[in-house]
Amino acid sequence: MALALHYFLLATLCWMALEGFHLYLLIFKVFNIYISRYLLKVSVIGWGVPAVIVSIVVSKNEKYYGCSKLANRSMCFITNSTVQLVTTLGPFALLFIFNTVMFSMTVRYLITNPHHKEQFGQMKKNRMQETVMLMALMTLLGIGWVFIFFSIGPQATPALYIFSTVNSLQGFFIFLYFVLTLRKIKDPETTTGNTTNS
Incomplete structure (x- = not known):
């Protein structure tokens, strides 16, 4: 076992x-x-x-x-x-360092890329949706597992409760991430003219 x-x-x-x-x-x-x-x-x-x-x-x-x-x-x-x-x-x-770098690069790319800048301006209207997507992305990459580092010493019990809560919701956040991503692809407002999404 x-x-x-x-x-x-x-x-x-x-x-x-x-x-x-x-x-x-x-x-x-x-x-x-x-x-x-x-x-x-x-x-x-x-x-x-x-x-x-x-x-x-x-x-x-x-x-x-x-x-x-x-x-x-x-x-x-x-x-x-x-x-x-x-x-x-x-x-x-190693996983935490790698995935934190990947998460940071992704967020930076989405904010600084000229194509995404105008979308990011529109995204400010949908802050709740984007926050949920970022949280889903964080759980998808396992960044919530960082709370296990705080499970030593006097703060062990709260850290373990937070760790268990965040990681038990990992599947739910992944589900939300894919639902919101699929919704963006199908949203007619994001497609303009003759452009097509792949």
């Missing part, structure tokens, strides 16, 4: 990093982004990298997985604190 929990946690983090990479392709490499067998390659990375990390931990010592005592409670996870920090917080820190 501990091994499966570790594997799926790492797979979740890996897929969020891949979503950041996918966002980069969609925004910055708009043309000529065809990659042969893209889904297969992404799947190998998304499911394979966590499997390699878990395999390395098991090959070193299979007793790293089991029940460990945390704050007078037993938890089925990684028993060695060093291995836990390196194999969970290490990949998460």
Whole structure:
């Protein structure tokens, strides 16, 4: 159970990093982004990298997985604190840095790009809609996971409540993001003249 929990946690983090990479392709490499067998390659990375990390931990010592005592409670996870920090917080820190950079680049591009500047002026009317889209994008990239860094020390309980609340809404925000994106594509006011959206 501990091994499966570790594997799926790492797979979740890996897929969020891949979503950041996918966002980069969609925004910055708009043309000529065809990659042969893209889904297969992404799947190998998304499911394979966590499997390699878990395999390395098991090959070193299979007793790293089991029940460990945390704050007078037993938890089925990684028993060695060093291995836990390196194999969970290490990949998460890399994911967080990468996806924060992708999020910042996306927001900067949408604000500074001349094509989007006039749309951004219109977007000020729809601040609530754009705020929801940005929050959905943040959860899509896993930026809400930053609250786990504050789960140490006296602020642990509020940080864990915020972490659990934000991440339990991740699917809902992703749903809102795609609904609002689809609505923008179908909105007749955004299309002018003979231009077509792809």
